[in-house]
Amino acid sequence: MIEVNNIHKSFGEAHILKGISTVFDTGKTNLIIGQSGSGKTVFLKCLLGLFSPEEGSIVYDGQKYSELSGDEQRDLRQDMGMVFQGSALFDGMTVAGNVMFPLEMFTKLAKSEMEDRVDIVLKRVNLVDAHMKYPSEISGGMQKRVAIARAIVMNPQYLFCDEPNSGLDPKTAILIDNLIQEITEEYNITTVINTHDMNSVMEIGEKIIFLKDGLKEWEGTKHEIFKTDNQAVTNFVYSSELFKKVRQMYIEERN
Amino acid sequence: MKYLADIGGYAIMVVEVFKKPTKWRIMRTLILKEIDELIFGSLGIIIFISFFIGAVVAIQTALNLTSELIPKNLIGFATRQSIILEFAPTFVSIIMAGKVGSYITSSIGTMRVTEQIDALEVMGVNALNYLVFPKIIAMLFYPFAIAIAMYVGIFGGWLAGVFGGFLTSADFVEGLTMEFIPFHVTYAFIKTLIFSFIIATIPSFHGFYMRGGALEVGKASTTAFVWTSVVIIITNYILTQLLLG
Numbered sequence: 001m002i003e004v005n006n007i008h009k010s011f012g013e014a015h016i017l018k019g020i021s022t023v024f025d026t027g028k029t030n031l032i033i034g035q036s037g038s039g040k041t042v043f044l045k046c047l048l049g050l051f052s053p054e055e056g057s058i059v060y061d062g063q064k065y066s067e068l069s070g071d072e073q074r075d076l077r078q079d080m081g082m083v084f085q086g087s088a089l090f091d092g093m094t095v096a097g098n099v100m101f102p103l104e105m106f107t108k109l110a111k112s113e114m115e116d117r118v119d120i121v122l123k124r125v126n127l128v129d130a131h132m133k134y135p136s137e138i139s140g141g142m143q144k145r146v147a148i149a150r151a152i153v154m155n156p157q158y159l160f161c162d163e164p165n166s167g168l169d170p171k172t173a174i175l176i177d178n179l180i181q182e183i184t185e186e187y188n189i190t191t192v193i194n195t196h197d198m199n200s201v202m203e204i205g206e207k208i209i210f211l212k213d214g215l216k217e218w219e220g221t222k223h224e225i226f227k228t229d230n231q232a233v234t235n236f237v238y239s240s241e242l243f244k245k246v247r248q249m250y251i252e253e254r255n
Numbered sequence: 256m257k258y259l260a261d262i263g264g265y266a267i268m269v270v271e272v273f274k275k276p277t278k279w280r281i282m283r284t285l286i287l288k289e290i291d292e293l294i295f296g297s298l299g300i301i302i303f304i305s306f307f308i309g310a311v312v313a314i315q316t317a318l319n320l321t322s323e324l325i326p327k328n329l330i331g332f333a334t335r336q337s338i339i340l341e342f343a344p345t346f347v348s349i350i351m352a353g354k355v356g357s358y359i360t361s362s363i364g365t366m367r368v369t370e371q372i373d374a375l376e377v378m379g380v381n382a383l384n385y386l387v388f389p390k391i392i393a394m395l396f397y398p399f400a401i402a403i404a405m406y407v408g409i410f411g412g413w414l415a416g417v418f419g420g421f422l423t424s425a426d427f428v429e430g431l432t433m434e435f436i437p438f439h440v441t442y443a444f445i446k447t448l449i450f451s452f453i454i455a456t457i458p459s460f461h462g463f464y465m466r467g468g469a470l471e472v473g474k475a476s477t478t479a480f481v482w483t484s485v486v487i488i489i490t491n492y493i494l495t496q497l498l499l500g
Contacts, residue, residue, distance in 0.1 A: 048377050074275070077379035088370040102378050104281055160377075 001026050002047065002158065002190055007056035009042055016042045017053065018214040026061075026157075027188045029181050029204045031195055034211035035236060043211065044162055044194045048082060049073055060158065078106055081151030081189075083161040083180075087143040089135040089150070095122070096131040099149045106154065121149040125179060141172035145179070152183055159184065161193040165200060177203045198243055201225060210236065226250055265460050272388050272456075275381040282389060289393035293355050293455075294400055300354060301347055305338070305404040308346065309411030312337045317421035327422040331430020334412035336439070343404040344443045345491050348450040351397075352483035356458035359390060360479040363462030364472040372463070387459040394451035401447045405440075442498045449494065450487055457483045 002024040009017040016039045024030040032040050045051045047058060049065055058065045060076060068076060089098050096118050103114045122128065125145040135143055144164060151159055161180060165173035181204040184191040193200065201208060205222035210233050218225075218233045225237060226247065238244050276282065316333040363386055366372050375382040409431065417424045461479035465471055 045373075050373060050376060071275075074379040074381075077377055080377060082374065082377040084370045084374060086369055088374040090371055090374075091369075105278065105378065105380055 001061055002192070003057075003059040004047070005057045005059070007043075007046055007053040007058065009039075009046055009051055009053045016214050017046065019056070020211070020214075020216050021056075022209055022216060022219060024190050024192050025207065026190045027185060028191070028206040029184050030190070030192045030207045030209070031201060031205045032192065032209050032211060033196055033201060033236070034217075035196065038211040039214040040194045040196075040211055041162065044160060044192065047192060048080065048160055049077060078102075078154060079157040081154065081156035081159045083144065083147045083151050083159070083164050085163045085166055087135070087140075087147040089143055089146055091135055094132050094134055095127065095138065095146050098135070098146055099153050102150065102154045117153060118149075121153045122146075124152070124183070125149045141168050141176065144168065144172075144176050148176075148179060148183070152187065155187065157189055159189050159191040161191070161195075163195055163197070164193060165195070165197055170199065173197065173199060174203060180204065198237060198240070201237075261460075264464065265457070268383060268387075268460050268463065269456060271381070271383045272391065273384070275384060276388070277381070277385050285385070285389035286392045289389045290396055292358070293390065293393045294396045297351060297354055298400060298403065300350065301400050301404050302407050304347060304350055305343060305408040306411035308342050309334060309338055309408030309413075310415035312342065312408075313412035313416040313427075314419060314421065317416060317419070326430075327426045328430035328433060330416050330422050331412070331427035332433050333430075334416070334427075335409060335431050335435075338408035338412070339405055339439055339443050343401050343408055344446045344450065345487065347401060347404050348447070348454065348487050349484050351450075351454055352458075352487060353480050355394075355454055356479050356483045357476040359455070359458035360462040360465075360476040361472055363387075363459055364465045364475050367463065367465055368468055368472060383459075383463065386463070387456065390455040390459060391452060394455040395448070397451035397454070398444050398447045401443070405443070442494075445498065446491065446494050449490060453483060453486050453490065457486060 004020060004022050004024075006019045006021050007017055008015070008019055020043060032043060034040050042051060046053050052066070060079075063072075063076060065073065065076070090101065093101065096115075099118045099121060100114050103109055103117060107114070109117070118131075122131065125148050127142060127145050127149065130138055130142060130146070135146070138146070148164075159180070164180060165176045168176060177200050180191060180193065183189070193204075195201070201222055205225070208220055208222065208225055209216055210218040210230075212232050218228060218230045220228065225233065227250075228234065234247075238247050277285070313330055313334045316330045320327070320329060363372075366386070372382050372386075375385060413424070413427050416422050416427050458476075458479040461475045461482070465475040
């Protein structure tokens with residue numbers, strides 16, 4: 001569980017996060033949504049410890065991040081897995097090398113044990129024949145799956161994803177969403193996904209936080225988001241024709 | 256003010272590079288890879304430049320010796336002194352600031368842009384140690400490349416001098432061995448070692464702390480080259496004053 005208490009973050013004159021508080025539950029897929037510039041990425045980077053908030057605190061299962069020493073923070077980060085928007089795979093390493101990287105860095109496992117672990121996670125993300133390929137030789141969807149495999153290979157307690165299905169076709173995007181949700185339940189981890197994809201919200205949004213101008217505007221589930229009267233949320237959710245029709249159908253059904 | 260902040264940032268970076276070291280098993284592989292990339296990968300251009308610089312120095316010295324009273328062996332002497340004291344350590348280092356420096360800035364900068372550095376940091380890896388330390392160690396082998404540059408430069412001077420008809424081989428060799436001060440070679444290697452640290456770290460700083468996209472990677476490479484060259488030239492002056500002045 002991650003507890004976020006009133007965090008503020010500024011860059012120079014720009015006040016990006018203006019006091020966000022929330023709780024991300026273990027074993028659930030938590031989504032952060034909002035328009036571009038709403039502070040989603042800064043919020044996620046604060047959760048990851050890449051940015052330090054000026055005010056407020058982030059508590060990971062009872063450990064307040066700002067009170068940990070540098071080494072303790074690095075140890076805690078080893079319990080975090082991250083799937084970056086652009087996958088952030090290491091270009092010079094093969095798929096297997098990328099997934100094995102955290103194991104090589106932080107464990108004393110024998111090479112064969114590492115290879116077994118890599119096989120298991122690559123199978124888990126449905127990548128069986130790509131071990132020796134380089135990131136540039138595989139598709140965007142496969143890169144995302146490798147990134148997920150790398151993020152879960154250390155059995156993390158927290159999984160963070162920054163727009164995991166951006167740039168993917170709708171079918172692959174759904175596969176990635178479902179994979180993340182399955183992994184969250186299977187490994188009982190706290191997953192936080194940063195997205196502006198409404199399909200993801202509908203598929204996997206067990207808890208959704210809507211950010212607007214650096215503030216938490218709304219919080220709820222995927223079922224509640226379609227019923228809310230919050231103007232900012234409805235403007236965001238029903239910005240596409242498809243979702244306008246969904247809302248229309250919902251209203252007709254309700255009446 | 257920005258320059259002061261950059262100098263402070265650079266100093267902090269250098270300290271961070273030596274903290275929380277990466278496992279030796281992984282570091283060893285990284286160092287060998289960097290030696291191959293930064294040193295062996297540069298030998299071709301170093302040999303090419305040194306050969307022709309040596310040749311040009313010999314020809315220009317010969318063409319400026321118009322008085323019959325000046326012995327021809329001065330061509331060998333001037334070639335040796337120029338190559339050992341300045342052209343091999345300093346001139347080649349400025350070329351390396353362009354070749355190796357821009358490679359370092361662009362490779363680290365691209366990792367920054369594509370969030371690979373963020374990925375390392377999220378995992379709990381000391382990204383500076385992982386990325387910059389192997390380059391610093393690899394560049395410790397740079398004096399060997401400069402030693403080759405010295406030999407090749409002098410060979411180029413001999414070839415141009417003798418086959419250009421400016422002097423005999425015996426005169427050139429006599430000039431080469433004339434009033435040889437071994438400390439000049441030590442001085443050249445001290446300079447080279449310090450330049451190697453500059454070439455490894457300043458471009459790393461510009462790559463590691465860059466922000467933006469592909470265009471900014473290009474700009475960072477250019478800035479890194481300019482600053483590496485400036486620092487090499489200033490350091491060259493200071494070292495020369497300290498060691499030979």
